[in-house]
Amino acid sequence: MTASSAAPVRRDVPTPSAPDATIWCSDAIADILRAMDIPYVLLNPGASFRGLHDSIVNHLGNEKPQMIVVLHEEHAVAIAHGYTKVTGKPLAAILHSNVGLMHGSMAIFDAWVDRVPVIVLGATGPVDAAKRRPWIDWIHTAQDQAALVRHFIKWDAQPASIVAAQEAMLRARQIATTAPQGPVYVCFDAALQESRLHEAPAMPDPSRYLAPPPARPADEVIREAAALLSAARRPVILAGRVSRDEAGWRQRIQLAETLNAEVLTDLKVGCAFPTDHALHAAPGGHFLNARAKEVLRDADVVLSLDWLDLAGTLKQAWDNDTVASKIIQVSVDHYSHNGWSMDHQGLPPVDVFLLSEPEAAVELLNQHVKPRALQSPVRPPPAPAPAAAAQEVLTVPILAAVLRRAIGNQETCLMRLPLSWSGDMWDFRHPLDFLGYDGGGGIGSGPGMAIGSALALKGSGRLPVAVIGDGDYMMGVNALWTAANAQIPMLMVVCNNRSFFNDELHQERMARQRNRPVENRWIGQRIANPEPDLASMARAQGLTAFGPVLEVDELARLLPQAIEAVRNGATVVIDAVVQTGYSPAMTAGLTRSDD
Ligand SMILES: Cc1ncc(C[n+]2csc(CCOP(=O)(O)OP(=O)(O)O)c2C)c(N)n1
Ligand SMILES: [Mg+2]
Numbered sequence: 001m002t003a004s005s006a007a008p009v010r011r012d013v014p015t016p017s018a019p020d021a022t023i024w025c026s027d028a029i030a031d032i033l034r035a036m037d038i039p040y041v042l043l044n045p046g047a048s049f050r051g052l053h054d055s056i057v058n059h060l061g062n063e064k065p066q067m068i069v070v071l072h073e074e075h076a077v078a079i080a081h082g083y084t085k086v087t088g089k090p091l092a093a094i095l096h097s098n099v100g101l102m103h104g105s106m107a108i109f110d111a112w113v114d115r116v117p118v119i120v121l122g123a124t125g126p127v128d129a130a131k132r133r134p135w136i137d138w139i140h141t142a143q144d145q146a147a148l149v150r151h152f153i154k155w156d157a158q159p160a161s162i163v164a165a166q167e168a169m170l171r172a173r174q175i176a177t178t179a180p181q182g183p184v185y186v187c188f189d190a191a192l193q194e195s196r197l198h199e200a201p202a203m204p205d206p207s208r209y210l211a212p213p214p215a216r217p218a219d220e221v222i223r224e225a226a227a228l229l230s231a232a233r234r235p236v237i238l239a240g241r242v243s244r245d246e247a248g249w250r251q252r253i254q255l256a257e258t259l260n261a262e263v264l265t266d267l268k269v270g271c272a273f274p275t276d277h278a279l280h281a282a283p284g285g286h287f288l289n290a291r292a293k294e295v296l297r298d299a300d301v302v303l304s305l306d307w308l309d310l311a312g313t314l315k316q317a318w319d320n321d322t323v324a325s326k327i328i329q330v331s332v333d334h335y336s337h338n339g340w341s342m343d344h345q346g347l348p349p350v351d352v353f354l355l356s357e358p359e360a361a362v363e364l365l366n367q368h369v370k371p372r373a374l375q376s377p378v379r380p381p382p383a384p385a386p387a388a389a390a391q392e393v394l395t396v397p398i399l400a401a402v403l404r405r406a407i408g409n410q411e412t413c414l415m416r417l418p419l420s421w422s423g424d425m426w427d428f429r430h431p432l433d434f435l436g437y438d439g440g441g442g443i444g445s446g447p448g449m450a451i452g453s454a455l456a457l458k459g460s461g462r463l464p465v466a467v468i469g470d471g472d473y474m475m476g477v478n479a480l481w482t483a484a485n486a487q488i489p490m491l492m493v494v495c496n497n498r499s500f501f502n503d504e505l506h507q508e509r510m511a512r513q514r515n516r517p518v519e520n521r522w523i524g525q526r527i528a529n530p531e532p533d534l535a536s537m538a539r540a541q542g543l544t545a546f547g548p549v550l551e552v553d554e555l556a557r558l559l560p561q562a563i564e565a566v567r568n569g570a571t572v573v574i575d576a577v578v579q580t581g582y583s584p585a586m587t588a589g590l591t592r593s594d595d
Pocket of ligand 1: 418419420441442443444468469470471472473497499500501502503
């Protein structure tokens, strides 16, 4: 699917070590990382894992895995997260003691909510107090370090021997990559890493500790679901959290076409169905738009393919009335619900529950569904879109149109889109056309996650493009240095409205509710006085950057050369100053839920 191994990132090559028979425990830990075939470890250095750091550089020669250095631990995890959204394969992020773990914690939460596996490694100690250096080792040792993140990881361990460390690493990968996937944390005692071993430990065969193949729903439940769908008057497929697999994509199209079922998609997750297909019933969004509500409310049978927030979505369509449609749910997500985080969303009513990931269930449903005898009543076409706004003012929809024109028919991956995007701005025709959002809604994740996805796409021929808000950019801006350092090409277009604008809308809502001056909504929100020079911030870290771009024509002129530069290996940022304003669908969704 991608060719990251064919197009390696720039690597710092160490001077070879003189031959030496000494075996350090951290060398054996590094050997396991290599045996697990993890190509990159993302890290910001720290003494708690200086033993492991030395082993990766001098024992492994800084390859397989290769270090990629970040300027903040949040980016280490975000880059790993973004990479896995493309490849499905986990990377490792090493976070220094308690402090690095605290820095990385929001990104761990994002990966958790996004159900993306990241192998987080860390260190503490020395656990044996007698071995601690004064002061610093004491403040960087925690009794139960994993407690910082245990509520939003799948598993953690603090192994006390090399054999236990090997097992912990293998178990970590197995658990992280078993659905529902998610981050895991293994914490190494600093003293253990730095201890000598009398003999090399036996190396377990990593291929014997893999995740099981995907679970398949029971035959009778598949038949029941297939019968319901085949007899439906108006079935609707909610194509939710699915894989980037091309075969799975084709299977979903086949199912929708056999059933002649309308399909809805969601901008919070990676694309799941061709949006220009006749059965794609309404543009995707973060909330349901009016058309999507109508489609869902009309459905007598709903097939949810791990749809994110099924209960909330049904509630939007049914306006809190009892849901009259039959609901078929395909998901294993409830296995990760733990009661600390409400990321499980509301509890949906379910009539037929298929316990599997969408791909397995859809493949089986395709073997059992029949073309429906009952044809859906014809739905009137959507109201024509309002006439396009004048082209002089740069807004997010205009930016999307100009970008679309500049890219033409080059294969592209939209690695990130801002909240102000709406589904009608761009069609998706391949599972890698759009990767979805960050899972946890943690602003600052955009730059790091985009770099991780671009790393995975390097050498694939697919143009890596991220469109992000200026708030997101500013919070994560020092992730960009890693892209320059490791030579990871991508195009990042910042929709710069010089504001944390999403929250201006919230303040406006408060003002209206309380009959206070709406014009004050910008205070505490605008990123101005002074206006940061976003392009300079990229240039200062070694990137190519343009802007601030104020005019539509200027953007149209710049984009071809920016794309050309990316094609030649550059990491490029364009600071596009856009007029504030969200798409009507987005504003309507927010207003409805908050009023
Ligand atoms: C870590 C974090 N801090 C604050 C927020 C609240 N928040 C949600 S959207 C948003 C604004 C983001 O600004 P920007 O990326 O510029 O997008 P815009 O709303 O302007 O389109 C903020 C601050 C958050 N979600 N995460
Ligand atoms: Mg903004």
